[in-house]
Amino acid sequence: MSAPAVAHTELFSYLVTRHTGRAVRTGIERELAKFDRAVLAVLDMRHVPVIDFSCADEVVAKLVIPGPRPSSGPRRFFLFRGIAEHHLEPIECALSRQGLAAAGESVDGDPMLIGRIERGVEVAWREIWAVGLVGAAALATRLHVTEDAAFGLLAELDSRHLVIRDGDRYVSFGRALEDARRGDAG
């Protein structure tokens, strides 16, 4: 897969009520629909003073839920940036309730997975975030697991759209953003 496009969205103001959440999500989906290739959507929440549970369901959970999109359609990846302490509970709750997980970055830029995720899968995700790009064999070495186990972890992360698969290699969202920046600068 070629490098995904990157779409930045800054969210502002009070994310309260389901109605507002639905409107915000619809706007984001409309923007993402314009891309005819894979896209990494970066949603910046630094300027969101309050998000309630209904809005977290609409803006986060319903965005990351694997919808009934055709398998041939472009893939979508989401990174929620600027996650503050007060955002966490509603988002965590909305995702966990449906067995979902989403990639995030704290206000300090620390990567995090929010929602329901097995410990081993999260460890693998952090490892990939740290190195940027990895294959099954390298991940197995780094995590001290068999290659089969590493492949299983990568398959899980890939199916949940938490890493970007590029042939035999798996790219972190952080690396994809760096690559996109470099591409823009070049």
Place this chain on the structure above:
Amino acid sequence: MSRVIEVPPTLDETGFETLVEAVRAGDMEEGGPRLLLDARQVSWVSPYGLIGLLAIGQAARERTGLAPLIEPPDDSEVRSYIDRMDFWTAAADVFEMETPPARRHGEVDKLLEVTSIRSHEDVHRVVQHVKDRAQRILINRLGYPRPSVIHFSVMLSEVCQNILEHADSIGWVCAQRYHWKRRLGKDVVVLAVMDVGIGFEGSLGAEHARRYGESWSAAAALEAAFLQGESRFRDPGRGQGLQAIRRQGIKWNGAVRIRSGDAMIARVPDWDDTPELQSALPWFPGAQVLIVLPEYSGGPG
């Protein structure tokens, strides 16, 4: 034909129950009498009691087709308090009144005046409006940690949305800080939210009643929503709001009570002795929510 119903002198959640009991089934039917709520003897009123008057008035109005009447309290302090809580603005849409008393401004530890909720814009307004006051009252007066202002806003948003999502009707919200000398010996914030819509039994019925069979009731609907996070929608993302309120109530050692139909469910803190589930109460439409948050006593904000 009209019927006078005397409002109890202490108009809190107990007074509201007395009032609901005083309203006969025939008062809430088409062709029923015009109600006159006689509040002249009221000497104390809580946010729950205050919007309880609106709820009873609105229920009567919707069912009889006649706007009820109201006699304001004689007590000047109570009158002044009611004025400052902006009760009459909302009351003008419910009761037949010649000229609503002018709104007075003054010092009262109100978090939120009586506010009608009809749309999501109203919920937005309430949540944004309450921020500075919540900061002043929760942090400075009740000793809550700073993030509690956000948690309170979320609680407020979810409980108000309950009106929009499930009631199919107008609702009201009101919140105030005061000192519960007799009951708790502490300052508390009391948040009351009410509507007279279809209630939990009606709201969840289409989706869940069949599964419960004959045991389906207002109490069963409240348990399903409050304890199990069920909602009237099949969408698994729904039904989080009330559970979040309950969890926050537990974290803050607060009381959360929801009355609907003929039942009431509660999250009961150690300082309260309300039963966790009551049924066979006098029937009343919609949902009536009472949240009491005592002075902060530690733990996560």
